[in-house]
Amino acid sequence: MTDSCLATKPTRNITQQRQQIRCQMRAKRQQLSAEQQQQAAENICRQALALIAQRNAKTVALYLAFNGEISTALLIEKLWQAGKTVCLPRLHPFTAGHLLFFRYDRHSLLQPNQFAIPEPELDLTRLVTKNELEIIFTPLVAFDRQGNRLGMGGGFYDRTLQHLQRRNTITVGLAHQCQQVEQLPIEHWDVPLNQILVG
Numbered sequence: 001m002t003d004s005c006l007a008t009k010p011t012r013n014i015t016q017q018r019q020q021i022r023c024q025m026r027a028k029r030q031q032l033s034a035e036q037q038q039q040a041a042e043n044i045c046r047q048a049l050a051l052i053a054q055r056n057a058k059t060v061a062l063y064l065a066f067n068g069e070i071s072t073a074l075l076i077e078k079l080w081q082a083g084k085t086v087c088l089p090r091l092h093p094f095t096a097g098h099l100l101f102f103r104y105d106r107h108s109l110l111q112p113n114q115f116a117i118p119e120p121e122l123d124l125t126r127l128v129t130k131n132e133l134e135i136i137f138t139p140l141v142a143f144d145r146q147g148n149r150l151g152m153g154g155g156f157y158d159r160t161l162q163h164l165q166r167r168n169t170i171t172v173g174l175a176h177q178c179q180q181v182e183q184l185p186i187e188h189w190d191v192p193l194n195q196i197l198v199g
């Protein structure tokens, strides 16, 4: 924990509690060594490939890591080699707080978004609808054993997952072990993940 995450008052509301967990967990994962990050990425790659094979999934959404998130670079490379369709999120150009997913291959051009995360170009010929995604792998800041997920605070994945609850897409968080908490303070819009892979 960093001192800057310490609360000044003993009782805090849910929003403040969530903000404090975000702050602590972001600090924790950024302190992981290069070796720990590498090991986590390899562990996640192995588990994710097994899950994709088990589900016989062809089209999956991933993310490009930033801020100490588990790297997906190795996994993406393996999926390309296996002929899978890999998609990445892009912030919606008009509808604030929403994501669009685009096919991502070796030749795709990426451009940094407002958070400096590289994202695919707005090329509608490469747009993949949420219903076409068989597995959505999400980044997260913290998780608990019930599958609750806390993200960066933009509500982007909550809005994405909201419409998938009655569909076949499975939602899988990718996390470092140090991101687990006993129980997350949840809000009514939070959508629990189907599964969380821990690296």
Ligand SMILES: Nc1nc2c(c(=O)[nH]1)N(C=O)[C@@H](CNc1ccc(C(=O)N[C@@H](CCC(=O)O)C(=O)O)cc1)CN2
Pocket: 063, 064, 065, 066, 069, 089, 099, 114, 115, 117, 139, 140, 151, 152, 153, 154, 155, 156, 157
């Ligand atoms: N790798 C990755 N890609 C992703 C996400 C993610 O969590 N990880 N997102 C998941 O939703 C979306 C981006 N959401 C984000 C939300 C907030 C911040 C962030 O850095 N917020 C700053 C404030 C920055 C500002 O306001 O300009 C902060 O909290 O300090 C970054 C990404 C889409 N792509």
Ligand SMILES: Nc1ncnc2c1ncn2[C@@H]1O[C@H](COP(=O)(O)OP(=O)(O)OP(=O)(O)O)[C@@H](O)[C@H]1O
Pocket: 149, 150, 151, 152, 153, 154, 155, 156, 157, 158, 159, 162, 187, 189, 190
């Ligand atoms: N399904 C939704 N519809 C409308 N607003 C939503 C929805 N989900 C979340 N929000 C809004 O988004 C904001 C951020 O939500 P939250 O703190 O849960 O984000 P997060 O899960 O940490 O971020 P992310 O999903 O981007 O990683 C909240 O103010 C919330 O009201």
